[in-house]
Amino acid sequence: VKQFKTVAIVSTGTEILQGMYADTNAQWLAQRLCGLGLRVVAETAAPDDAACVESALRFAARRADLVICSGGLGPTGDDVNCEILSRVFGAKLVYDNHVHDMIVERFSRRGVEVPTGNDKQSYVPEGASVFYNDWGTAPGWFLSPADERGVSGDDVVAAAAIALPGPPKELKPMFDRYVPEILAERLSGDLFVRTHTLHIYGYPESEIGTYVSQMFRARSDVDFTILARPMGIDLRITGHAATVEALDALIDEVERETVSLLPRNAVYGTDNVSLAEVVGDLLKSRGEWVSTAESCTGGLISKFLTDVPGSSSWFECGYVTYANSAKMLMLDVSADTLSTYGAVSEETAREMAASARRLSGTDYALATTGIAGPGGGSDTKPVGLVYIALATSTEVIVKKQVFLFDRELNRVHAALTALNMLRGYMMEHPVHS
Amino acid sequence: VKQFKTVAIVSTGTEILQGMYADTNAQWLAQRLCGLGLRVVAETAAPDDAACVESALRFAARRADLVICSGGLGPTGDDVNCEILSRVFGAKLVYDNHVHDMIVERFSRRGVEVPTGNDKQSYVPEGASVFYNDWGTAPGWFLSPADERGVSGDDVVAAAAIALPGPPKELKPMFDRYVPEILAERLSGDLFVRTHTLHIYGYPESEIGTYVSQMFRARSDVDFTILARPMGIDLRITGHAATVEALDALIDEVERETVSLLPRNAVYGTDNVSLAEVVGDLLKSRGEWVSTAESCTGGLISKFLTDVPGSSSWFECGYVTYANSAKMLMLDVSADTLSTYGAVSEETAREMAASARRLSGTDYALATTGIAGPGGGSDTKPVGLVYIALATSTEVIVKKQVFLFDRELNRVHAALTALNMLRGYMMEHPVHS
Numbered sequence: 001v002k003q004f005k006t007v008a009i010v011s012t013g014t015e016i017l018q019g020m021y022a023d024t025n026a027q028w029l030a031q032r033l034c035g036l037g038l039r040v041v042a043e044t045a046a047p048d049d050a051a052c053v054e055s056a057l058r059f060a061a062r063r064a065d066l067v068i069c070s071g072g073l074g075p076t077g078d079d080v081n082c083e084i085l086s087r088v089f090g091a092k093l094v095y096d097n098h099v100h101d102m103i104v105e106r107f108s109r110r111g112v113e114v115p116t117g118n119d120k121q122s123y124v125p126e127g128a129s130v131f132y133n134d135w136g137t138a139p140g141w142f143l144s145p146a147d148e149r150g151v152s153g154d155d156v157v158a159a160a161a162i163a164l165p166g167p168p169k170e171l172k173p174m175f176d177r178y179v180p181e182i183l184a185e186r187l188s189g190d191l192f193v194r195t196h197t198l199h200i201y202g203y204p205e206s207e208i209g210t211y212v213s214q215m216f217r218a219r220s221d222v223d224f225t226i227l228a229r230p231m232g233i234d235l236r237i238t239g240h241a242a243t244v245e246a247l248d249a250l251i252d253e254v255e256r257e258t259v260s261l262l263p264r265n266a267v268y269g270t271d272n273v274s275l276a277e278v279v280g281d282l283l284k285s286r287g288e289w290v291s292t293a294e295s296c297t298g299g300l301i302s303k304f305l306t307d308v309p310g311s312s313s314w315f316e317c318g319y320v321t322y323a324n325s326a327k328m329l330m331l332d333v334s335a336d337t338l339s340t341y342g343a344v345s346e347e348t349a350r351e352m353a354a355s356a357r358r359l360s361g362t363d364y365a366l367a368t369t370g371i372a373g374p375g376g377g378s379d380t381k382p383v384g385l386v387y388i389a390l391a392t393s394t395e396v397i398v399k400k401q402v403f404l405f406d407r408e409l410n411r412v413h414a415a416l417t418a419l420n421m422l423r424g425y426m427m428e429h430p431v432h433s
Numbered sequence: 434v435k436q437f438k439t440v441a442i443v444s445t446g447t448e449i450l451q452g453m454y455a456d457t458n459a460q461w462l463a464q465r466l467c468g469l470g471l472r473v474v475a476e477t478a479a480p481d482d483a484a485c486v487e488s489a490l491r492f493a494a495r496r497a498d499l500v501i502c503s504g505g506l507g508p509t510g511d512d513v514n515c516e517i518l519s520r521v522f523g524a525k526l527v528y529d530n531h532v533h534d535m536i537v538e539r540f541s542r543r544g545v546e547v548p549t550g551n552d553k554q555s556y557v558p559e560g561a562s563v564f565y566n567d568w569g570t571a572p573g574w575f576l577s578p579a580d581e582r583g584v585s586g587d588d589v590v591a592a593a594a595i596a597l598p599g600p601p602k603e604l605k606p607m608f609d610r611y612v613p614e615i616l617a618e619r620l621s622g623d624l625f626v627r628t629h630t631l632h633i634y635g636y637p638e639s640e641i642g643t644y645v646s647q648m649f650r651a652r653s654d655v656d657f658t659i660l661a662r663p664m665g666i667d668l669r670i671t672g673h674a675a676t677v678e679a680l681d682a683l684i685d686e687v688e689r690e691t692v693s694l695l696p697r698n699a700v701y702g703t704d705n706v707s708l709a710e711v712v713g714d715l716l717k718s719r720g721e722w723v724s725t726a727e728s729c730t731g732g733l734i735s736k737f738l739t740d741v742p743g744s745s746s747w748f749e750c751g752y753v754t755y756a757n758s759a760k761m762l763m764l765d766v767s768a769d770t771l772s773t774y775g776a777v778s779e780e781t782a783r784e785m786a787a788s789a790r791r792l793s794g795t796d797y798a799l800a801t802t803g804i805a806g807p808g809g810g811s812d813t814k815p816v817g818l819v820y821i822a823l824a825t826s827t828e829v830i831v832k833k834q835v836f837l838f839d840r841e842l843n844r845v846h847a848a849l850t851a852l853n854m855l856r857g858y859m860m861e862h863p864v865h866s
Contacts, residue, residue, distance in 0.1 A: 014658050017473040018628060018671065019464030022455040026478070031452030040450040041485050044492075045459070045476040048658070052474050052496070059477075059492040063485070076642040076659050077649070109815075110835055115639035135838075167661065169842065225453075292732075292753070298739025299725075299732030302753045306731025309807055309840055311755070317763060318753030320725070320735045326750035326793065330763075360759065374742055407742055 002145050004160070004186045007038045008060035012071040012081055013166060014047040025070050025171055032175060035193050036183060038066070048078040057088045061157035065145075066183075071166030073138035075117030082123060085163055090146045090156030091125035099124065099139045102132060131178040136170040142182050193240050196251045198258060198267045201232040201275060201420050208233050211261045222254050230409055231416065232275075235267075265427045268420070275419045276304040282426045283314035288363040290422065292318040293331055293356035295343065296370040296386055300415040316360045321352065331355040344369050346387050346398045353389035354396050364425075365391040366418040373407045386414040390421045397421065435578050436621040437593070440471045441493035445504040445514055446599060447480040458503050458604055469613060470626050470673060471499070481505055483513050490521045494590035498578075499616075504599030506571035508550030515556060518596055523579045523589030524558035532557065532572045535565060564611040569603040575615050625680045626673050629688060631700045634665035634708060634853050641666050644694045655687050663842055664849065665708070668700075698860045701853065708852045709737040715859045716747035721796035723855065725751040726764055726789035728776065729803035729819055733848040749795045754785065764788040777802050779820050779831045786822035787829050797858075798824040799851040806840045819847040823854045825862075830854065 009026045016023050026043040033040055042063050046056035053072065060067040067089075072081030086093050100122035107114045121138045124130050127149050131140035143161045146152060162179065164171045200208060205228040212235065216224040223238040237254050241247035259267055269278045283290060292301045302318035305311055319330045324343055327333040333351045341347040349369050357365035370386025377383035384403040389396055401417060403410040442459050449456050459476040466473055474496050479489040486505065493500040500522075505514030519526050533555040540547045554571050557563050560582050564573035576594045579585060595612065597604045633641060638661040645668065649657040656671040670687050674680035692700055702711045716723060725734045735751035738744055752763045757776050760766040766784045774780040782802050790798035803819025810816035817836040822829055834850060836843040 013660075014656070015660055015669070016460075017463055017476060018467050018658075018669075019460045019462070019473075020628075020660075020669075022457045022460040023476070024455045027449075027452045027455040029452070030450055034451050040452075041480065041482075042489060043450060043456070043478040047474065049474075055492075055496060056475060059488075063488060074661070075639040077646050078658065106837065109837060112637070115637060115643065117639040117642055167663075169663065169838070294732075297736075298744070298748075299727075299735030299751050299753065300739075302732030302755075303730075303736045306729075306733075306753075306755060306805075307841065307844075309805075311731070315731075316756045317759030318732050318751070318755070319763075320732065320739075320751030320753060322735075322739060322745060322751070323749045329793075330750060330752075360762075372739075408740065411740075 001186055002065065002148065002160070004065040004183065005039060006041045006064040007033050007066045007068060008042040008044070008064035009033075009040060010053075010056050010060050010067060010069040011043070011045045011166075012048060012053050012056075012069065013045070014049070014078070016045045017047045025166065025168060028168070028172060029068055029070070029175070032179075033068070035195075036180060037187050037193065048072060048080060050080050050084055053081060054084050054088060057084065058157060061088065061159040064159060066160045066162065068162045068164065070164045070171055073121065073140075073163060073165050075115065075121060075137065081163065082120070085161060086125045087155065088157055089125065089143050089159075089161045090151040090153055091127055091143055091149070093123040094126045095122055096124045096130060096139070097122075099130065099132065103137050106137060129178075129182055131164070131174050133165065133170060133174060135173055136165055136167060138165040138170070140164040140174050140178070142178070193238065194247055194251060195236050195238040196255060197271050198235040198237070198255065199232055199269050199273065199275070200235065200262070200266050201268055201416055203233065203263070203266060205233055208235070208262070208266075211263075212258060215257060215261060219254065222250070230412060265424060268423060274304070274307070275416055275423065277308050279419050279423050279426075280305065280308045280311055280314055282423065284310075286426065286431045289314055289316050290364045290366065291316045291356045291360035291362040293352040293365060293367040294318060294320050295322060295327070295352070295368060296372045297368045297411050297415045297418075298322060300411050301366055301368065301418050304415055304419065316362045319352075319356055327352065331359070342381070344371055344381050344385060344387065346400065349387035349389040349398050350396045353391035357391040363393065364422055366422060367391070368414050368418055370410075370414055372410045372414075384410050386410070386417075388414060388418045388421060390418070390425060392425060397425070434619055435498065435581065435593070437471060437498040437616065437619045438621060439474045439497040440466050440499045440501060441475040441477070441497035442466075442473060443486075443489045443493050443500060443502040444476070444478040444599075445481055445486050445489075445502065446478070447482075449478045450480045458599065458601060461601070461605060462501060462503070462608070465608060465612075466501070467626055467628075467671075469616060470620050481513060483517055486514060487517050487521060490517065491590060494521065494592040497592060499593045499595065501595045501597065503597045503604055506554065506573075506596060506598050508548065508554060508570065514596065515553070518594060519558050520588065521590055522558065522576050522592075522594045523584040523586055524560055524576055524582070526556040527559045528555055529557045529563060529572070530555075532563065532565065536570050539570060562611075562615055564597070564607050566598065566603060566607060568606055569598055569600060571598040571603070573597040573607050573611070575611070625675070625677055626671065627680055627684060628669055628671040629684045630704050631668040631670070631688065631691060632665055632702045632706065632708070633668065633695070633699050634701055634849055636666065636696070636699060638666055641668070641695070641699075644696075645691060648690060648694060652687065655683070663845060698857060701856060707737075707740070708849055708856065710741050712852050712856050712859075713738065713741045713744055713747055715856065717743075719859065719864045722747055722749050723797045723799065724749045724789045724793035724795040726785040726798060726800040727751060727753050728755060728760070728785070728801055729805045730801045730844050730848045730851070731755060733844050734799055734801065734851050737848055737852065749793045752785075752789055760785065764792070775814070777804055777814050777818060777820065779833065782820035782822040782831050783829045786824035790824040796826065797855055799855060800824070801847050801851055803843075803847055805843045805847075817843050819843070819850075821847060821851045821854060823851070823858060825858060830858070
């Protein structure tokens with residue numbers, strides 16, 4: 001079979017060409033394809049217009065061994081890709097009964113009849129390896145080069161093709177389940193590449209930079225990137241090796257060296273783990289429970305915690321006491337405290353956390369009260385001021401922070417700071433059994 | 434002079450093709466160009482490689498009247514664009530003294546000699562209108578179509594070209610200062626373009642498609658897009674007109690026609706509004722309050738509601754009763770109900786909503802209980818099953834849904850369905866004063 005060295009990505013969607021959003025599918029695909037040792041030689045976005053899509057596919061096919069096309073497989077009239085792909089890559093469309101059955105089953109599980117438009121999604125190119133869609137309705141597929149299928153014609157390009165649905169929630173899992181396996185025999189190199197990410201919360205990017213910059217310069221066998229994201233700082237380590245074992249050993253060694261240069265417990269997790277997952281794992285391993293009492297974060301801490309599958313074995317409940325009346329009614333915050341110190345105060349945060357812990361019977365409670373913005377600030381209590389409290393069996397710790405972001409990010413950082421306080425406490429207070 | 438109708442964007446930079454970042458320059462340029470009444474027919478990203486850049490430029494030039502190329506004008510060896518652009522568009526490079534002086538001045542202000550590499554940045558194509566760079570060193574430029582310059586050749590393309598530096602901090606201000614003015618005489622009439630978005634929740638994309646497809650085909654004066662997003666369906670209407678007034682009238686007319694074809698109240702809002710904002714606006718105008726009682730959504734409904742600035746004037750509180758013990762303790766759900774019907778049941782949802790409304794003293798309460806997944810499902814209660822309840826002054830309405838997404842999206846849709854139930858109720862029950 002033909003070996004693939006180069007790949008071109010074609011994204012379709014009029015919205016992209018109108019600047020509604022950046023083509024993040026292409027970015028994600030480029031990362032994955034580089035990880036498979038392929039060279040991405042072009043990324044093209046075309047509007048949902050037959051002539052534009054066709055010319056983009058022909059351009060891509062001239063440039064690369066393999067064309068990956070995303071989008072345009074939906075049920076509506078502006079989803080034109082299936083027909084164009086079949087013409088350009090030389091394979092007539094055939095009805096796939098299994099795809100049809102999956103679509104019928106998907107709608108029947110929801111107690112709905114299959115809408116007319118969805119029927120056209122049961123057609124796939126003849127000879128294609130079909131990627132069945134467990135995350136939506138449109139199937140994807142891989143079509144080998146025309147000459148391997150005994151197809152030729154003036155209008156038929158030589159490249160192989162992969163089609164994927166446009167929604168990222170379908171494209172990503174479909175790629176990961178099907179594409180590496182189907183391409184394995186066509187990838188020439190023994191090149192193993194992996195990017196390993198260390199997540200850090202609560203330190204400025206520049207401070208992290210000073211800890212690691214010397215090592216970054218010294219090691220030429222590994223690529224480093226420091227990325228400041230809204231959710232914290234990512235240190236990305238990219239290694240290359242001839243075998244999986246050598247790659248694992250290299251990444252392990254560099255991770256240990258990096259962690260040793262950073263403050264104790266600064267790295268909260270690696271790769272796809274979230275701060276809430278780390279907190280959940282710690283709680284679970286200790287057999288402890290947490291509850292929340294939220295004002296300015298309005299449910300965001302409990303949302304983050306319950307994002308974690310299995311959180312029901314360590315998250316008990318949350319009190320979202322947005323109004324002052326709710327703080328009194330649900331959490332027994334005293335009217336005195338509210339009138340003397342105000343709802344946004346160390347004292348209110350302290351009472352909220354202590355009450356939540358006592359009422360729910362949990363080991364820990366996290367509380368927030370603050371001014372998320374854009375309105376509601378004053379000279380003494382500016383927008384972004386948040387008191388964050390952690391109640392434990394022995395004490396209530398309150399942290400005062402002033403965040404300088406917008407409403408959304410002020411809330412996110414108040415919630416993450418609360419989670420990181422609980423993580424830090426558990427790291428410093430191991431359970432002795 | 435030649436009038437421009439179509440434009441193609443070429444972005445260069447190896448990092449883009451390695452998936453380091455999404456091509457946000459292309460997104461920004463597409464927005465600006467659509468705003469100028471041009472149609473963006475292709476966006477292509479190419480690595481910093483002469484053959485790749487040249488083929489991307491030639492593809493772009495075949496597709497469009499104007500090619501806008503960004504990046505690759507820097508001082509280093511991998512910045513190859515200037516030479517390639519001059520060859521493809523047929524203009525030899527000439528030394529520009531003013532550019533040179535600006536570069537020298539820029540470095541001298543920093544007390545630094547001009548590095549060798551920067552000298553090549555003083556060359557621009559002969560006959561180009563130069564965009565002097567106040568934000569960096571590389572100049573940009575506009576080159577009119579070859580035939581207007583009396584240039585021809587087999588290798589020379591017919592399109593006009595604009596070159597811009599890659600760093601967004603240089604590209605954006607340079608575009609805004611120079612490009613609209615230089616293109617003004619070449620833009621054919623309809624200078625005013627606007628995209629208006631109608632947001633819909635609770636209908637499948639294909640169903641919406643059947644309502645509007647006939648009108649979409651019939652109206653050639655407007656572009657339509659249907660976009661299925663995680664948060665619902667967007668219907669995008671893009672109109673063009675010669676005056677702002679005509680454009681407003683056109684968009685208004687098309688919006689009214691579209692809404693009249695859709696189910697009553699299907700459109701919850703337009704442009705940048707969120708479902709939670711619409712719910713908040715309705716509550717505020719009615720002087721009513723809402724509270725929440727959440728199990729599977731774990732605080733997400735209250736998070737969505739408190740995302741809205743000013744939500745403290747209509748959102749009272751939320752009960753995040755994740756554990757069964759919390760449902761009993763915080764919301765008086767009876768042990769009988771939990772043991773007879775289970776936590777995930779219509780009866781539990783009903784009691785949660787009714788209790789939250791009663792305890793908090795609000796006009797409405799929204800409740801959810803379900804199985805977000807990935808674990809916890811059974812034959813009778815599958816993953817994705819959610820009961821969503823709305824308590825009002827006269828009744829408790831419970832809706833049963835089975836979502837087939839992942840944990841995150843199942844939770845998002847349970848929360849949005851709850852918000853949409855409250856919106857629907859308020860729309861159908863106007864306040865009589």
